[in-house]
Amino acid sequence: MASFIQPSEAELERRKIVQINEETITNIHSTDFPGHYPGEDNSWSFETFKNTFRVQHHYLTPAESSFSLIGIDAAIANALRRILIAEIPTLAIETVYVYNNTSVVQDEVLCHRLGLIPFTGSKKGIRDFLRWRRNNEDGTPGPVYDYNTVQLRLQVECTHNPSAAPGETDPTKLYNNAHIYARDIEFVPSGRQVDLFKDPEDVIRPVHPDILVAKLRPGQLIDLQMHMHKGIGADHAKFSPVATASYRLLPTITITRPILGQDAEKFARCFPRGVIGIERVTAEEASVAGSGYEGHEGEKKAVVVDAMKDTVSRECLRHPEFEGKVKLGRRRDHFIFSIESTGQWDSDELLLEAIKTLKKKCERLEKQVINMVR
Known part of the structure; x- marks a missing residue:
């Protein structure tokens, strides 16, 4: 068997660059697969992947993070992005029982606004104790227990403020409860939730307490109860743990x-x-x-x-004095991720959770392939 040809480092580097020209983009297709280059062995190797794959962190806060995944294929990077958006479970308001709503906000609009408010609380309680709420055999929602449902309450009435100064025109000073904010939502623990969410930093609460829910005037009130359940972004966007999860390829600029x-x-x-x-x-x-x-x-x-x-605007390619002096491109195996958490997960935890989910999906696929062969 003839030995395989090993291309030079310069050639390998050239293949990794998507070339950006004034009007076109070239070298856009991946070529590192067996049979594309005669005499070369481009079969996938775990050892090669382990030695070439790297993770670089650029900045990190609980709410936002940016990092680079280097040495992977676009299919893997995009799978992680889609899992981040749609397959990591979070807790969100699913059912709203409106007992009284005399505000100008319609019931369905108010319920929709409440459902989109992100909440946080004890990580142990939300992730380990709370479980999925299963449907009955006929498809109707299953029973409510302390381990699958979190109860919230919103009871606010607007009244005149007797202490307001004469001639006052600011509604927030003229009336009590003129504005209803997310912080007005109360957590109503039940069963074992009393112990799991008892500390102030563990209580189920809005991530951003100053989110405006509605405006009221004297004589108007809102009285409702809410049930929160676990869900994923594939079911509804309110369950998505990220506000943004995106990536871009690393730009390259070569002054020739x-x-x-x-x-x-x-x-x-x-x-x-x-x-x-x-x-x-x-x-x-x-x-x-x-x-x-x-x-x-x-x-x-x-x-x-x-x-x-x-940002690869290609502005420099539009000026004749720079013609032939610069080459623009993007590395096809260097993905710069940007993640913004909605607050229930820390931004650095989300990547690890996405990798766990991808691993489980691969294990399920492996079992299915084995069963097909049998």
Whole structure:
């Protein structure tokens, strides 16, 4: 059996770059699969993947995170994105029992607004104790228990404020409860929930207490009860644990010929701030024959500082003075993720949970394939 050809590092790097031209995009298809290049072994190898796959964290807060997954295929990156949006369970208001609503907000609109309010609470209670509410055999909702339902209550009435100053026109000072906010929603624990959600930091509560629910005037009131259940974003967007979960490919900017003087400053203006920097040509660079810097010692030159900040607008390709001096592209195996949590999960937990979910899906698929073969 003939030995396989090993392509050069430069060739492998070229294959990873999606080339961005003035009017077109080329080299867009993945080619790292067996049989595409004669004489090469491009079969998938776990050892190769383990040695090349990397995770880089850019910034991290409980609400937002940004990181790069390097060395994976677009199918895997997109699977993680879709799982983040639609398959990680959260707790949200599912049923609203309206006893009285004399506000100007219709019942169905009010219920919809309440359902979209994100809540948080004890992680142990929400994830380990609370379970799915199952339907009956006829498809109707199953019974309510302390381990599958969280009860909330909203009882607010607007009245005149007798302490308001004469001539006051601000409704929030003129009336009591003129505005109803998410913080006015009360958690009503039942059964074992009393112990699991007893501490102030563990109580089921809105992530953002200042979300405006409705406005009232004297004589108007809202009296309702709500039931929260576990669900996933595939059922309804209110169950999605993320406000945004997106990725983009890492931009690449290659300066092939020197860009000097006023052209360097113009070149920097073609990109977002921080992408291109201005430096001075050193004596060492000016002394190298064929570098393009001969005789330009001390002049300004354009250098790439941080390509990750680039939005790939292709503005630099529209100016004739930069023709043949720059190449734009994107790395097909470098995915820059951006995740914004709605508050029930910390942003760094979401990626790990998405990987767990993907692993379970793969295990189920493996069992199905084995059963098919049998």
